[in-house]
Amino acid sequence: MSTSDPRPPAAADPAANPATGDPATGTPAAGSPAASPEPPAPLLRTRAVDVVRDGRHLLRGIDLAIHPGEHWALLGPNGAGKSTLLALLGAVSHPTRGEVDVLGRRLGRVDIRELRAHLGHVNPRHPLRSPLTVREVVLTGVTNTIEPDLNRKPAPEELERAELLIETLGMTAAAESPWTTLSQGERGRALIARALMPSPRLLLLDEPATGLDLTARELLLDSLDLLRHQHPELASVLVTHHLEELPESTTHALLLRAGETVAAGPVDEVMTTELVSATFGHPIRITRQDGRWTARAAARRTPTG
Numbered sequence: 001m002s003t004s005d006p007r008p009p010a011a012a013d014p015a016a017n018p019a020t021g022d023p024a025t026g027t028p029a030a031g032s033p034a035a036s037p038e039p040p041a042p043l044l045r046t047r048a049v050d051v052v053r054d055g056r057h058l059l060r061g062i063d064l065a066i067h068p069g070e071h072w073a074l075l076g077p078n079g080a081g082k083s084t085l086l087a088l089l090g091a092v093s094h095p096t097r098g099e100v101d102v103l104g105r106r107l108g109r110v111d112i113r114e115l116r117a118h119l120g121h122v123n124p125r126h127p128l129r130s131p132l133t134v135r136e137v138v139l140t141g142v143t144n145t146i147e148p149d150l151n152r153k154p155a156p157e158e159l160e161r162a163e164l165l166i167e168t169l170g171m172t173a174a175a176e177s178p179w180t181t182l183s184q185g186e187r188g189r190a191l192i193a194r195a196l197m198p199s200p201r202l203l204l205l206d207e208p209a210t211g212l213d214l215t216a217r218e219l220l221l222d223s224l225d226l227l228r229h230q231h232p233e234l235a236s237v238l239v240t241h242h243l244e245e246l247p248e249s250t251t252h253a254l255l256l257r258a259g260e261t262v263a264a265g266p267v268d269e270v271m272t273t274e275l276v277s278a279t280f281g282h283p284i285r286i287t288r289q290d291g292r293w294t295a296r297a298a299a300r301r302t303p304t305g
C-alpha cells in the first residue's frame with residue numbers, strides 16, 4: 001500500500017456517540033441512558049484537522065478517536081508532525097481548521113487551561129533545577145506547579161496516592177533522592193507519577209524513552225504496562241520514532257508522514273511491514289515477539305548471476 005492510498009482501519013465513528021458529560025469525572029451527559037451498553041464517548045477526537053504555520057501544512061486532514069482504555073502509539077519520522085499533533089491533543093495549541101474535542105470539549109470554545117488540568121502531560125524537559133526529592137516532585141502534580149506550593153500542605157490521601165504511584169513506577173527506593181542526582185530514566189518515571197497525581201483520564205507521553213539506556217528503557221516500559229493494567233480506564237498517547245520503545249500494552253497506532261495519516265487503528269492492523277515502510281519511506285521489516293516490536297531494514301536482494 002502506498003502513502004497515497006492509505007486505508008486507515010477506521011477508529012470508531014465518534015459522531016455515533018455524542019455524549020459529552022463531565023470531562024473531570026467521566027459522568028455521562030444528562031439524558032444519557034444510565035444502563036446503555038453504548039461504547040464510551042471518545043476522550044479525544046479530531047475531525048479533518050489541519051495545522052498551517054507560515055503558509056505550510058504541518059498537519060492535514062487528521063481524523064482520530066481515542067477511547068478509555070486505549071493506548072495509542074504516534075509514530076513517524078522526524079518532522080512528520082507528531083509533536084504538532086500532541087500539542088493539539090494536549091490542549092496546548094489550536095488547529096487552523098477542523099475540530100478537536102478533548103474530554104468532550106471543543107478546542108476554541110473552552111478555557112484550555114481548565115482542560116489541561118485533566119490531562120497528564122509528561123514533558124521530558126521538566127524545568128526543575130532545585131533538589132526536590134522524588135516524593136516532592138510527584139506531589140507537585142497536585143498543583144501542576146514546578147516548585148511546591150509552600151502555602152499548601154499535602155492531604156493524607158495525596159501522600160498515600162503519591163506513595164502508590166511511586167511504587168507503580170518502580171521508584172520506591174529513590175523516593176528520598178534529590179531530583180538533581182537522578183538519572184534521566186529515573187526522572188522520566190518520576191514525571192509520569194507526577195502527571196498521574198490528579199487522576200487524569202488521559203496521559204500524553206512525548207518520546208519518554210529517548211536517551212535511556214537499555215535497562216532504563218525496559219524499566220520504563222514495564223512501569224507503563226503495570227500502570228495501564230492497574231488503571232484500565234486510563235487512555236494514553238505515546239510519541240516515538242522507534243518501535244522498540246513501545247510497551248506491550250500498546251493497543252492502537254497512528255502512523256504519520258509529512259503531516260498526513262498513513263494508517264490509524266488497532267496496532268496489529270497498523271504496525272505492518274508495508275505500512276511502517278510507507279511511513280518512513282524506506283523498506284523496513286517489522287516483527288512482533290512476546291508482545292514487543294522490532295524494526296529492521298529489509299534485507300537487500302543478493303545479486304543473481
Ligand SMILES: Nc1ncnc2c1ncn2[C@@H]1O[C@H](COP(=O)(O)OP(=O)(O)OP(=O)(O)O)[C@@H](O)[C@H]1O
Nearest residue numbers: 053054058076077078079080081082083084085241
Ligand atoms: N511554528 C512553526 N512554523 C513553521 N514550521 C513549524 C513550526 N513548528 C514546527 N514546524 C515544522 O513542522 C514540521 C513538523 O514538526 P513536528 O515537531 O510536529 O514534527 P515531529 O514529527 O514531532 O518531529 P521530530 O520527530 O523531529 O520531533 C517540522 O518540519 C517543523 O520544522
